[in-house]
Amino acid sequence: MDKLTCFSLTIHDHVAHLVLNKPESLNTMHPTFWRELDRVLRHLNETGDARALVISSTGKHFSAGMALETFASAIAMDDQSAEGRAAIYDALTDIQATFSLLESLRMPVIAAIQGGCIGGAVDMVTACCIRYATQNAFFCIQEINIGMVADVGTLQRLPKLLPMGLIKELAYTGRRLSAESACQHGLVTQVFESHEAMVAGALQCAKEMAAKPPVAIWGTKQALNYARDHSVEDSLRQMGWLQGAIWSNAHVREAIVAAKEKRPAQFPPLAPLKAFKSLG
Numbered sequence: 001m002d003k004l005t006c007f008s009l010t011i012h013d014h015v016a017h018l019v020l021n022k023p024e025s026l027n028t029m030h031p032t033f034w035r036e037l038d039r040v041l042r043h044l045n046e047t048g049d050a051r052a053l054v055i056s057s058t059g060k061h062f063s064a065g066m067a068l069e070t071f072a073s074a075i076a077m078d079d080q081s082a083e084g085r086a087a088i089y090d091a092l093t094d095i096q097a098t099f100s101l102l103e104s105l106r107m108p109v110i111a112a113i114q115g116g117c118i119g120g121a122v123d124m125v126t127a128c129c130i131r132y133a134t135q136n137a138f139f140c141i142q143e144i145n146i147g148m149v150a151d152v153g154t155l156q157r158l159p160k161l162l163p164m165g166l167i168k169e170l171a172y173t174g175r176r177l178s179a180e181s182a183c184q185h186g187l188v189t190q191v192f193e194s195h196e197a198m199v200a201g202a203l204q205c206a207k208e209m210a211a212k213p214p215v216a217i218w219g220t221k222q223a224l225n226y227a228r229d230h231s232v233e234d235s236l237r238q239m240g241w242l243q244g245a246i247w248s249n250a251h252v253r254e255a256i257v258a259a260k261e262k263r264p265a266q267f268p269p270l271a272p273l274k275a276f277k278s279l280g
Contacts, residue, residue, distance in 0.1 A: 001043050006033045009040055014210040014269075015203060016050035016107075023059020028067040029120045034098055041101040048270040051214050052206035053105065055128065056112040056199050065119025065142055092151055099153050102127040103225060106218050106270055108209050112202040113179075113188075114195045118142045123150065126157035129221070132202050133188045134195055137179040145174040160228055161187050213251045213267040219243070 001009075006027075008019045018040060020027040044050050057063060078084025102109050102124070111125040114134040119142035125131050143150040150171065158167050162185050170177055182188040192198035209217060219242050227235040251267060258265035 001039070004036050004040070006036050007040060011050050013207060014049070014051040015206045016044055016053045017203065018053060018055045020055075020057040020063060023057075023061075025067070026061050026064035026116075027057050027059065027121075028064050030067040030069075033067075034095065038098045038101065041098070041105060044107070045101070045105050046273040046275075048106070048214070048272050050107060051210035051212075051217065051269070052107050053109045054112060054199070054202045054206050055109065055124075056202065057114065059115075061115035062111075062113045062117045062137070063121035063124070064116060065121050068146070096152050099124050099127045106221075107214070108206070108217060108221060110202045110206055112198050113137045114198065116140065119150070120152055122154045122158075123152035126161060127153055130205070131182075131188045132190050132192065132198050132205075133179040133182065134192050134198050135179055137182075137188075137191075138176040139170075139182055139187070140176045141171045141174060143174075144171060158187075211264060213248070213255070213265075214270045215246050215248065215267075216251065218270060219246045 006020065006022055008021050010017045022028070022033075044053060078087065108130065109128040110130045110132060111128040112132045113125060114137055116138060117125055117133075118140045122139055122141060141150050141154055143154075149155070155167075155171065166177075166185060169175065177187070179188060179191050183191050190198075190201060192201060223235070223239055223242055226238050230238070254265050254267065
């Protein structure tokens with residue numbers, strides 16, 4: 001994969017660790033950020049080398065969200081004509097698709113958040129499976145403070161994670177939600193005293209996930225995401241189809257034997273993916 005400028009990526013023991021590494025700019029999100037993130041996520045998803053992903057950051061804040069100068073240049077919106085306003089839909093759909101990759105990845109994703117998680121960063125972490133935070137972390141739906149509506153996933157995913165009344169308070173005021181409150185309400189699962197302890201905890205959790213059968217992890221993520229958006233009846237029906245597609249006697253046998261023998265279980269990786277347009 002080509003060299004990254006906004007991130008660093010390592011893979012160890014089937015755990016990928018993607019680190020935002022522009023602390024001097026508060027890890028803000030500009031066009032290069034979006035291009036590199038999209039490329040990394042697609043690479044991880046296609047190769048199948050990683051079985052879990054941790055996203056962490058550097059510096060005082062996880063991310064201050066969208067770089068404000070981006071609005072004035074790279075994605076300036078034309079609101080002077082119906083045609084220009086219609087094009088806003090396509091521009092937003094393109095941006096939204098990158099964060100949606102976090103949801104559709106064939107592996108669990110853990111976000112490790114320190115300091116500010118602001119604006120677009122909230123869009124990003126709400127698309128992850130699990131969120132860890134440091135004691136000084138906070139979340140802010142910043143968009144209302146700059147005269148716009150959050151539009152890359154926050155208002156769509158937060159209602160699945162927090163009480164609606166709390167979301168409305170945060171979205172209408174731009175107030176900060178502390179790590180402690182976020183943990184109390186379930187947005188964050190663990191709060192750590194330090195950045196180092198948090199990243200270590202996230203990597204340990206990812207390591208445990210990576211030790212499970214990748215196809216069973218894939219199926220579990222599919223089932224949970226489907227159940228979030230569908231009725232119990234529909235989700236049970238989908239579960240039957242899903243289990244029928246991925247059931248493996250060999251995986252179950254290996255898990256049981258490995259536990260009895262007190263050794264790590266060995267499971268095959270997910271098959272690499274090839275885009276249809278690349279075939280032939």
